[in-house]
Amino acid sequence: MDAVQIDNPKFRELERIIGKYRTIDGPLIEVLHKAQGIFGYIPPEVERFVAKELKIPLSTVHGVVTFYNFFRTQPQGKHVINVCLGTACHVKGASRVVEILREELGIGIGETTKDGRFTLTAVRCVGACGLAPVMMIDDEVYGRLDREKIKKVLAEYRE
Numbered sequence: 001m002d003a004v005q006i007d008n009p010k011f012r013e014l015e016r017i018i019g020k021y022r023t024i025d026g027p028l029i030e031v032l033h034k035a036q037g038i039f040g041y042i043p044p045e046v047e048r049f050v051a052k053e054l055k056i057p058l059s060t061v062h063g064v065v066t067f068y069n070f071f072r073t074q075p076q077g078k079h080v081i082n083v084c085l086g087t088a089c090h091v092k093g094a095s096r097v098v099e100i101l102r103e104e105l106g107i108g109i110g111e112t113t114k115d116g117r118f119t120l121t122a123v124r125c126v127g128a129c130g131l132a133p134v135m136m137i138d139d140e141v142y143g144r145l146d147r148e149k150i151k152k153v154l155a156e157y158r159e
C-alpha cells in the first residue's frame, strides 16, 4: 500500500475485503462492487489498488470496470436522474427528454453537473410505461414529461 493509502480508512476497509475475497475464485467483480460501495465510484487509484492486491493486470481490472455499466468511474451527483429509454418511453420521445435535460443541465448520459448536484443516467423501463416518457430522480418517478414539466421538476431539486 502507498503511504497515502495506509492512512486512508476507506483503503484499509477495501484491503480487508480484498483479503476476504482473495481465496474465492474470480473475486474481481465482487471486490469492485464492494469498492464502489466504499468510494461511491471507482477512480483510477482504486483500480490500481485492486489490481495490486489481487495480483492481476491493471488492464483486466480496467476492462471489467468499463465493460459493466453498473460500475461508475465518476463520482455521482447528489441526485441521480435516470431517464427511461425503454420501448414505451422511446416511442413517446425519450430522446427528446435526454435532449432537454442536456440543454437544462449541460450534461449528457453518464455525466455529472459541475456543481455535483445531478448525475444523468439511462435505464430500460422503470415499470411506469403508462406515464411515458418517464424519468426517475432518486426514488421518485416523473412521467408525461415535456420541457415545462422537466424544468419544474429540476427547479424543485435545485432549491
Ligand code: FES
Pocket: 084, 085, 086, 087, 088, 089, 090, 124, 125, 126, 127, 128, 129, 130, 132, 134
Ligand atoms: S419503457 Fe419507460 S417506463 Fe417502461
